[in-house]
Amino acid sequence: NAGVTQTPKFQVLKTGQSMTLQCAQDMNHEYMSWYRQDPGMGLRLIHYSVGAGITDQGEVPNGYNVSRSTTEDFPLRLLSAAPSQTSVYFCASSYSGLLGMGEQFFGPGTRLTVL
């Protein structure tokens, strides 16, 4: 199993450009999420999905869009990049069971710089 994969590893954008961060998992997990990690601020939830066709906002959703057409994929779209979106982005997935969400498995991250 590859686990959670993310592409690209690094990306530099100019203000106003758009791009999609890709995330895929091969563990058949229902739950997937996107976090951003900034120095001194820990991991903050951007958007999450509890299954194909179902998404919801997290703590910092503004400027980001998501969709979930398959169980495996959960792309994150930046429609008009801003310097404030310079960050490291992590995708995570988890099974969900009787006790709720289980262990989250994180991808290796995408380091995004917006000039």
Place this chain on the structure above:
Amino acid sequence: QQQVKQSPQSLIVQKGGISIINCAYENTAFDYFPWYQQFPGKGPALLIAIRPDVSEKKEGRFTISFNKSAKQFSLHIMDSQPGDSATYFCAASKASGTYKYIFGTGTRLKVLA
């Protein structure tokens, strides 16, 4: 408020010493408290987790202590090793009805050889 406050921000420990990281939460509905370990350039990985029906959980050199009345939990790393040097995050969530983790701000641990 659904914050999780983590301290200290950074920690330096001698090899063989005990590393202690503390977290405090506000929402009494939280009932799952994991700790994640992150090495530079990598994604976080689950280290150990606890539910509030127990006051302590130990896995090898890593122990979580949980104080439900104080709404605090802590990670103890016994016999700290240079390989433990990483950033540690605590988190909290509700087991059911929600799929959101609230993470602490992280503690950068350095273990000196």
